[in-house]
Each structure stands twice: as structure tokens, then as C-alpha cells.
Amino acid sequence: MYQFIDNGTVTSAKGYYATGIHCGLKKRKKDVALIYSPTACTAAGTFTLNKVQAAPILVSKEIISKGTPVHAVLINSGNANACTGAQGHEDAIASQAYCAGLLSVPQASVLVSSTGVIGQLMPMHTFFSGIEQAVKTLRTDGGILAAKAIMTTDLQMKNFAVEVELTEGKVTIGGICKGSGMIMPNMATMLAFITTDAGIAQPLLQKMLVSAVNSSFNRISVDGDTSTNDMVILLANNAAGIAIEEGSESYNAFYSALEAVCKEMAKSIVVDGEGATKLVSISVHNAKTIADADDIARTIANSPLVKTAIHGCDANWGRILSAAGRSGVDFDPGKAKIYFDDLPILLEDYQIVLDEEKALAILQKDTMDIAIHINEGSCSTQWWTCDFSQDYIKINANYRT
Amino acid sequence: MYQFIDNGTVTSAKGYYATGIHCGLKKRKKDVALIYSPTACTAAGTFTLNKVQAAPILVSKEIISKGTPVHAVLINSGNANACTGAQGHEDAIASQAYCAGLLSVPQASVLVSSTGVIGQLMPMHTFFSGIEQAVKTLRTDGGILAAKAIMTTDLQMKNFAVEVELTEGKVTIGGICKGSGMIMPNMATMLAFITTDAGIAQPLLQKMLVSAVNSSFNRISVDGDTSTNDMVILLANNAAGIAIEEGSESYNAFYSALEAVCKEMAKSIVVDGEGATKLVSISVHNAKTIADADDIARTIANSPLVKTAIHGCDANWGRILSAAGRSGVDFDPGKAKIYFDDLPILLEDYQIVLDEEKALAILQKDTMDIAIHINEGSCSTQWWTCDFSQDYIKINANYRT
Numbered sequence: 001m002y003q004f005i006d007n008g009t010v011t012s013a014k015g016y017y018a019t020g021i022h023c024g025l026k027k028r029k030k031d032v033a034l035i036y037s038p039t040a041c042t043a044a045g046t047f048t049l050n051k052v053q054a055a056p057i058l059v060s061k062e063i064i065s066k067g068t069p070v071h072a073v074l075i076n077s078g079n080a081n082a083c084t085g086a087q088g089h090e091d092a093i094a095s096q097a098y099c100a101g102l103l104s105v106p107q108a109s110v111l112v113s114s115t116g117v118i119g120q121l122m123p124m125h126t127f128f129s130g131i132e133q134a135v136k137t138l139r140t141d142g143g144i145l146a147a148k149a150i151m152t153t154d155l156q157m158k159n160f161a162v163e164v165e166l167t168e169g170k171v172t173i174g175g176i177c178k179g180s181g182m183i184m185p186n187m188a189t190m191l192a193f194i195t196t197d198a199g200i201a202q203p204l205l206q207k208m209l210v211s212a213v214n215s216s217f218n219r220i221s222v223d224g225d226t227s228t229n230d231m232v233i234l235l236a237n238n239a240a241g242i243a244i245e246e247g248s249e250s251y252n253a254f255y256s257a258l259e260a261v262c263k264e265m266a267k268s269i270v271v272d273g274e275g276a277t278k279l280v281s282i283s284v285h286n287a288k289t290i291a292d293a294d295d296i297a298r299t300i301a302n303s304p305l306v307k308t309a310i311h312g313c314d315a316n317w318g319r320i321l322s323a324a325g326r327s328g329v330d331f332d333p334g335k336a337k338i339y340f341d342d343l344p345i346l347l348e349d350y351q352i353v354l355d356e357e358k359a360l361a362i363l364q365k366d367t368m369d370i371a372i373h374i375n376e377g378s379c380s381t382q383w384w385t386c387d388f389s390q391d392y393i394k395i396n397a398n399y400r401t
Numbered sequence: 402m403y404q405f406i407d408n409g410t411v412t413s414a415k416g417y418y419a420t421g422i423h424c425g426l427k428k429r430k431k432d433v434a435l436i437y438s439p440t441a442c443t444a445a446g447t448f449t450l451n452k453v454q455a456a457p458i459l460v461s462k463e464i465i466s467k468g469t470p471v472h473a474v475l476i477n478s479g480n481a482n483a484c485t486g487a488q489g490h491e492d493a494i495a496s497q498a499y500c501a502g503l504l505s506v507p508q509a510s511v512l513v514s515s516t517g518v519i520g521q522l523m524p525m526h527t528f529f530s531g532i533e534q535a536v537k538t539l540r541t542d543g544g545i546l547a548a549k550a551i552m553t554t555d556l557q558m559k560n561f562a563v564e565v566e567l568t569e570g571k572v573t574i575g576g577i578c579k580g581s582g583m584i585m586p587n588m589a590t591m592l593a594f595i596t597t598d599a600g601i602a603q604p605l606l607q608k609m610l611v612s613a614v615n616s617s618f619n620r621i622s623v624d625g626d627t628s629t630n631d632m633v634i635l636l637a638n639n640a641a642g643i644a645i646e647e648g649s650e651s652y653n654a655f656y657s658a659l660e661a662v663c664k665e666m667a668k669s670i671v672v673d674g675e676g677a678t679k680l681v682s683i684s685v686h687n688a689k690t691i692a693d694a695d696d697i698a699r700t701i702a703n704s705p706l707v708k709t710a711i712h713g714c715d716a717n718w719g720r721i722l723s724a725a726g727r728s729g730v731d732f733d734p735g736k737a738k739i740y741f742d743d744l745p746i747l748l749e750d751y752q753i754v755l756d757e758e759k760a761l762a763i764l765q766k767d768t769m770d771i772a773i774h775i776n777e778g779s780c781s782t783q784w785w786t787c788d789f790s791q792d793y794i795k796i797n798a799n800y801r802t
Contacts, residue, residue: 118719318519
């Protein structure tokens with residue numbers, strides 16, 4: 001049992017402070033965020049698979065892999081500190097140490113994260129002044145400020161939290177994220193920071209995060225192709241005094257809530273960005289394996305022709321089937337079925353049962369589901385994507401009509 | 402030794418007739434093309450790898466795979482005859498037979514090809530009238546009409562031809578194609594039809610075409626993801642009375658010319674389409690394998706962030722390196738070098754040697770080369786892509802500045 005909190009954020013859970021300030025890494029907008037827990041947290045993280053890994057990725061990954069207790073996450077926007085060589089690594093370490101000093105916590109208890117321009121050295125004098133300002137302005141309601149400070153091309157601030165009712169009492173999970181669905185297939189840096197006041201041992205926390213990320217951030221059309229700086233961090237400080245153990249009833253309730261927060265964050269990334277007007281879920285059913293289902297869903301979710309057709313409210317199932325056909329998955333297209341929400345569009349043997357009027361009503365909604373059943377097995381998946389609404393796409397959106 | 406002919410086309414080689422007419426598959430524009438050689442031709446072809454294959458693909462693939470002599474290629478735009486089941490197959494066969502009857506040639510000597518809307522049955526009455534009109538209007542200078550009739554979302558007609566000087570005399574290779582670089586990563590149907598008056602045995606012709614397609618159409622950012630209808634056809638009618646044998650000097654000269662025609666056609670597809678203002682070649686050097694080089698080149702060529710940076714004349718080498726980093730190829734980014742034409746931008750150990758003014762001068766040209774050297778081996782490749790110039794992309798193009 002969980003419930004979303006209005007305007008919940010990374011300070012909705014007990015015992016967290018946060019802030020977001022402007023120091024000059026960007027021209028005018030906020031560019032440094034800090035999340036802080038006086039109590040040491042267990043910390044989990046997932047990181048970009050790109051061969052080119054930004055300096056802060058390497059620093060933070062080591063902390064997570066060692067299971068080191070964490071007090072703070074220092075995030076800057078405006079400069080990615082990526083492709084910056086040995087100097088970039090030194091700068092990441094220096095920013096971490098400087099922040100740790102100001103907070104009087106161990107250096108290795110500060111995670112660092114950056115997003116912005118690649119290949120430019122961090123202006124450290126500016127950044128240090130920002131870290132100082134951030135530490136001074138930490139607030140128990142500062143989560144919204146932090147959500148603002150991590151934005152780059154994002155048009156919308158992204159923050160969520162849920163309250164979870166457990167038999168032992170109430171815990172909270174809150175998160176902020178950034179990333180923009182406009183850039184397909186992926187590539188804008190995707191960052192997410194999640195906090196909870198539950199108490200969870202590090203290995204279990206890591207396992208839960210990996211699983212939740214896999215069914216959320218890894219199933220949107222902005223994923224897959226990773227940027228140099230992508231990371232998702234989850235902190236647990238046990239300020240609620242409620243421990244979550246594997247296999248317990250509370251574990252399942254907590255995990256469901258965590259996954260729900262991750263899915264909302266992932267979806268918020270999909271719908272952000274110039275021009276996206278619809279959130280579309282892509283469901284694939286009856287695949288031989290989950291990997292097959294994901295390959296088909298990913299290909300449909302990334303297909304510009306599918307996305308333009310959705311924008312043009314064109315029930316162009318041919319583009320959907322064709323995208324599935326080039327996914328690399330072995331299936332018989334003559335056996336495929338396609339649905340928009342519950343409305344059948346195509347049945348077996350290319351039977352077109354499309355009711356244009358009913359399909360149009362679904363296509364005109366803000367959210368819809370496109371499902372394809374491929375009759376090969378029993379595995380399913382769900383991805384999320386957005387429409388392509390840009391003018392230059394109109395030629396394709398209107399091609400059928 | 403070969404030379405491009407001004408406004409050369411599929412009737413530039415001796416002994417070919419062609420036409421392009423309007424019958425009503427599209428509202429106003431030409432929608433049926435026919436290419437015809439009274440002398441039977443050897444014929445080679447490459448076809449889409451999509452699991453969903455349009456009816457005409459299946460019909461034409463069988464003809465090519467059997468090495469059947471070919472007299473004609475019947476092409477329609479406006480309707481893809483894809484996902485049309487048993488009826489669609491019958492319709493493709495019927496159009497083939499009807500055309501063969503009018504031409505008095507064997508049914509299996511007529512290749513068929515379609516492009517347009519998926520999932521709608523071909524209006525056969527209309528199509529038959531179009532075939533009749535096409536047969537009646539065949540002309541020795543009709544290649545340009547055919548080039549027009551195969552266009553769908555294409556903004557530009559695409560036709561090329563070269564004269565090849567061999568010791569035995571002169572032969573000609575000419576081609577028309579359609580496809581639009583706007584839709585990335587790929588998906589618009591890509592069709593190409595090439596004719597030559599040289600005499601070449603079918604197995605050798607097939608081998609040459611596969612190789613030429615591999616270094617041209619398969620190395621543009623519109624490829625890889627295939628549509629349901631993609632095909633490339635090469636006909637040889639020996640009207641010049643000059644036979645090409647494998648391993649001869651003439652073979653090499655002819656192959657170079659064929660590859661040149663295919664590359665020009667492929668590049669014309671890349672630069673077509675709303676908004677593309679530049680043709681950019683992506684070269685990858687010093688990879689361990691050709692496959693590695695192609696994976697990196699494809700990822701860079703398909704990267705929206707790279708393409709927007711090019712449009713914004715932003716020497717954003719970080720996006721290029723980051724795209725290479727997510728290609729799945731194992732390499733050390735710290736050893737990579739990046740050049741724009743001959744201008745070094747990034748050298749080993751992240752040494753940024755970028756001269757912004759000189760880089761800008763290159764970025765402002767209509768064509769440029771981006772080269773990345775990855776220091777892992779001795780394999781190279783070259784791909785072609787275009788910039789992304791649409792308004793909605795401006796946010797990213799201008800993000801760095």
C-alpha cells in the first residue's frame with residue numbers, strides 16, 4: 001500500500017536536507033544541488049555502460065561498489081566533467097573532499113555527479129564557491145530546489161514521493177530526476193536521486209535498485225544508448241526506524257512503492273522535452289523470452305515513423321508491425337495481433353479490424369497503450385515512449401492521408 | 402576510368418526503355434514506373450532483412466535467387482502491398498503477369514517492386530490501367546520519368562549514370578533511386594534500380610552488387626533498420642557487346658564505377674529530406690575489425706546529438722566520442738583522436754587541440770568528414786549521414802553555447 005504525495009521530493013523522507021543554488025557553471029539558472037543526511041545511509045547505484053565514463057561516475061561507482069556508508073550527494077549541472085582526463089578526475093575528487101570538509105563527514109561518504117557540457121575542465125573556483133553556498137543553504141524542505149538545480153535541457157522539474165504503509169509503520173520514498181525524452185534514441189544524461197527513511201542493508205538495497213531501474217529507466221526510449229554521466233542513486237538512512245528484510249511482507253510493499261516511484265520518474269523523462277504531447281506505453285505479449293519482448297518493444301518505442309503516426313493520430317498499425325519486423329526477433333508477422341488500449345486493430349492473418357473512429361478517440365488522448373501479441377510464448381514487457389510532434393515530422397505524420 | 406554523365410539515368414545505358422506515369426495510386430503525382438529491356442538481362446538484387454516482407458519482395462527475390470533472365474522491372478509508389486496477406490501476394494503476381502502479357506515476355510522475367518502505405522490492398526483496377534499506360538509510353542529517354550514516379554516523401558529526384566572506358570570499349574551504368582534521409586534511424590523504404598549495357602553472368606553480377614551495396618547503401622544512417630519493401634536491383638543486358646569476366650582489368654574498372662554510382666545514390670538519399678543541409682562522412686580508422694569500425698561509425702552517424710551539433714556548427718567532439726563510447730565496441734577513449742577533414746580536434750590523452758575558428762570554417766561547408774582514430778588495429782570504414790536542422794532540435798544544437 002503506497003500513496004503518492006503532492007509535490008513530494010527527495011526531502012520528503014525523514015532526516016534528509018537538500019538545496020539547489022546558482023554559482024556560475026550555468027549563466028543564470030541553478031547549477032549545484034546537494035542532498036545530505038546527518039545519519040550515514042546505505043547507498044545503492046546504477047551507472048552508465050558507456051565506455052566513456054565521466055570522472056564523477058568513476059568516483060561514485062567505487063563508493064557504491066565498496067558499500068561505503070554515504071552522507072551526501074553533490075550534483076552539478078552545466079559541466080559534465082567528462083573526457084577531461086587526469087585533471088577531471090582530480091577535480092571530481094577535490095569537489096568531493098571540499099564538500100566533505102564543509103560537512104565534516106568522511107570524504108568517501110560524498111557521492112558526486114555531474115551533467116552538462118562534455119570535454120571542458122570544471123571551473124573549480126566557481127564550483128568551490130557553489131559547494132560552500134550549497135552547504136550553507138541546506139534545508140529540510142530543499143528537495144524542490146535540488147530538483148531545479150539538476151535540470152539541463154529539461155523543461156519540467158521532476159520530483160516524486162510516496163508514503164508506504166507497512167505493518168511496522170510508515171516509510172517514505174522520494175526522488176528527483178532529470179533527462180529529456182526529446183532526444184531519441186537517448187543520449188541526454190539521465191540522473192535520478194532517490195531517498196528513503198527505511199533501513200535497508202546495502203546489498204539488498206542494491207538488488208532492489210537494480211531491479212526497479214530495470215523495469216523503469218531501462219524501459220523508456222531514452223535509455224539503452226547511455227550518456228557518459230548517467231546514474232541512479234538510492235539512499236536509505238533508517239530515520240523512520242523501520243528495517244526492511246528480504247522476503248518479508250514489508251519488503252514486497254516497499255519494493256512495489258520503489259518501482260512505482262522509478263516508473264513515474266522514468267515516464268516524466270519521456271514526456272518532457274520540446275514537442276512531446278503524449279505518453280505512450282508499448283506492451284509486447286506472448287514473446288518467447290523477455291529479451292525478445294524487450295527487443296520488439298524497444299524498436300517500436302524508438303521508431304520515428306511510429307512516433308510521427310501517433311502524433312498525427314494515424315492508426316498506422318503497418319508501421320508498428322514493420323518496426324517489430326526489423327527488431328531482430330524471429331516471429332511470424334502473419335500471426336501478430338495489435339491493440340490500442342482494449343481496441344483490436346489487427347488480428348491474425350492480417351485481418352484488419354480497425355475501427356478508424358474508435359482508434360482516433362484513443363489516439364487523441366494524452367496517454368495510450370499500444371500492445372502487440374506475437375504468439376510465440378508467454379513473456380511480456382512494457383516500455384514507454386512519446387510522440388514526435390515537430391513540424392519537420394509532419395511530412396511523415398501526414399504521409400498516409 | 403569512369404565519368405559521371407550529366408542527368409544520367411536508368412536509360413543512359415544502351416537498350417533500355419523506361420517510363421513513369423500517373424494512374425491514381427497517388428492523388429496527383431506519378432505512381433507507376435517501368436524499366437524494360439527487349440533483350441533479356443542477367444539480374445542481381447538485394448532485399449530487405451525485415452521479418453515483415455512485402456508481397457513484391459517475395460516475388461522478386463525468388464526470380465533473383467533462381468537466376469532467371471529479366472526483361473522488366475515494374476515499380477509502383479503510393480501503396481507498398483505489404484502486410485496484405487494472401488490477397489496481396491495474388492495481386493503482386495497478377496500485376497507481374499499482366500505487365501508480362503502486355504510486353505509479350507515470360508511472367509518470371511518481370512520484377513515487381515512497391516513503395517507507399519502499408520496494410521492496404523492494392524486497387525488493382527487502377528493499377529492495371531497504370532501498367533497499360535506505362536507499357537504504351539516506354540521511351541529510350543524515359544529514365545527521368547521513372548525516377549519521378551518512384552518518389553514518395555523524397556524532395557529530390559535521384560538519378561545518376563557513369564560511362565566506363567574499358568580496353569574493349571565503352572559501357573554505361575545508370576541508376577535511379579528513392580529514399581529520404583530525414584527519417585533517422587532509417588525506415589523510409591529505399592529502392593534503387595540500376596542498369597548496364599555490359600554483359601555479366603548472373604552469379605558474378607550478384608556478387609558485385611552485394612559488395613557495392615555493402616559499401617554504399619548499407620553505410621548510410623538510413624540503413625540497418627530496414628523497411629518491409631527495400632530492394633536494390635541491377636540489370637545487365639550486354640547491349641554494348643562487352644563481357645565482364647571476374648578478375649580481369651575491366652572487371653576492376655567496372656566494379657569501381659558501379660560502386661561509385663551506388664555511393665552517389667546512397668549519398669543522395671542521405672541529403673534528401675526536410676532540413677538536411679549538409680552531407681557528412683563519418684570515417685573510423687584503426688579499429689580491430691571492420692565490424693567494430695562499422696559499429697562506431699553507425700552509432701555516430703545515427704546520433705541526434707552529433708547531428709544537431711553539426712547543424713549548429715558546434716565543434717562538439719565530446720558528443721562524437723560519447724557516441725563511439727556507447728557503440729558497444731571495446732576501446733580506450735583516452736587513446737582516441739578526432740579530426741574534422743584534416744584538422745585535428747582531439748589527440749591522445751584528451752588533448753584538446755581544437756582551433757575553434759578553423760573548425761567553424763569546416764563546419765560551415767556543405768560537406769565535411771569527421772574521422773575518429775581509435776588505436777586498436779588497422780581496419781577502417783566510411784559512412785554518410787546528414788545534419789539535423791529542424792527547429793525542435795535547436796535546443797540541443799545551442800546547448801553548449
